[in-house]
Amino acid sequence: MSQSLDTTFAALADPTRRAILSMLLEDDMAVTDVAEPFEMSLAAVSKHLVILTKxxxxxxxKRGRVKWCKIEPNAMKEASVWMQSFGQFEELDMDAFERFLEAELAG
Amino acid sequence: MSQSLDTTFAALADPTRRAILSMLLEDDMAVTDVAEPFEMSLAAVSKHLVILTKxxxxxxxKRGRVKWCKIEPNAMKEASVWMQSFGQFEELDMDAFERFLEAELAG
DNA sequence: TTGTTCGTCAACCAAATGGTTGAATATGCA
DNA sequence: TGCATATTCAACCATTTGGTTGACGAACAA
Incomplete structure (x- = not known):
């Protein structure tokens, strides 16, 4: 679980990758079209997409020679839940809260 | 704003730093006490604390020679809101969450 | 004063990160 | 077939990251 928080937060720490996620929120896109607005090589964007995928x-x-990218919003859930446990619930018993979260995430 | 998302998510990407935040959720702590459970030098933990502070x-x-560390839960809000904007994932089970809250606040 | 504790600083190191370029692979099309 | 398009791979590079150690200054205690 904490390994997945590692990779999720690390993926979100880069502004290019967050921009890509915002673009994909609107629609699925091919790799080339994802890369178009960025001032970097296609290969660099391709690497960012690998990180987001991992x-x-x-x-x-991949359909034909085009690889379509699709956002997977559920992957953000664990990280989002983890973060919310700070701002709002800091006065609560964390052991109980973590048991609650585990039950939530399992379900 | 996006710069602050950079630093927030990057700070959260490290398991040691997340563990520190969890510890500080329970109580304010001195740097030495924060460092105690970790198998790394005090200097390393001190660096992590700088990153969390930034x-x-x-x-x-600092009070006397002791530097107290205190969590600032509001700082996570911007990042949390950003993640919520992807809000296509299922909400937490709010009924279960309210039962949890009641039990917590009663106990 | 002398010594001890608290915490940071400076220099260093290995590994990871984010980018480049050019070649390679795979698909579609005339 | 032959060529263009879509994407990744491989090698390389500079910078950042996360750790180490030893020296240091500041605050307490004897």
């Missing part, structure tokens, strides 16, 4: 934040499916 | 996730206040 973090589970997007999925990629 | 991200605004904690604050540090």
């Amino acid at each position: 973090a589970g934040l997007i999925s990629q499916e | 991200a605004g996730l904690i604050s540090q206040e």
Whole structure:
């Protein structure tokens, strides 16, 4: 679980990757089209997409010679839940809260 | 803003730093006490605390020779809101969450 | 004063990160 | 077939990251 938080937060720490996620929120896109607005090589964007895929934040499916990228919003859930446990619930018993979270994430 | 998301997510990407935040959720702590459970030097933990401070996730206040570390839960809000904007994932089970809250606040 | 504790600083190191370029692979099309 | 397009691979590079150690200054205690 904490390994997945590692990769999720690390993936989200880069502004290019967050921009990619925002783009994919609107629609699925091919790798070339994802890369178009960025001032870096296609290979660099391709690497970012690999990182997002390994973090589970997007999925990629090849149809013909085009690889389509699709956002996977559920992957953000664990990290989002983890973060919310700070801002709002800091006065609570953390052991109980973590048991609650585990039950939530399992379900 | 996106710079602050950079530093926030980068700070959260390290398991040692997340563990520190969890510890500080329970109580304010001196640097030496924060470092105690970790199998690394005090200097290394001190660096992690600098990163958390720069991200605004904690604050540090020196009283005498002891520097106290305090969590700043609001700092996570921007990042949390950003993640929520992807809000296509299922909400937490709010009924279960409210039961949890009641039990916590009663106990 | 002398010594001890608290914490940071400086220099260093290995590994990871984010980028480049050019070649390679795979698919589609005339 | 032959060529263009879509994407990744491989090698390389500079910078950042996360750790180490030893020296240091500041605050307490004897």
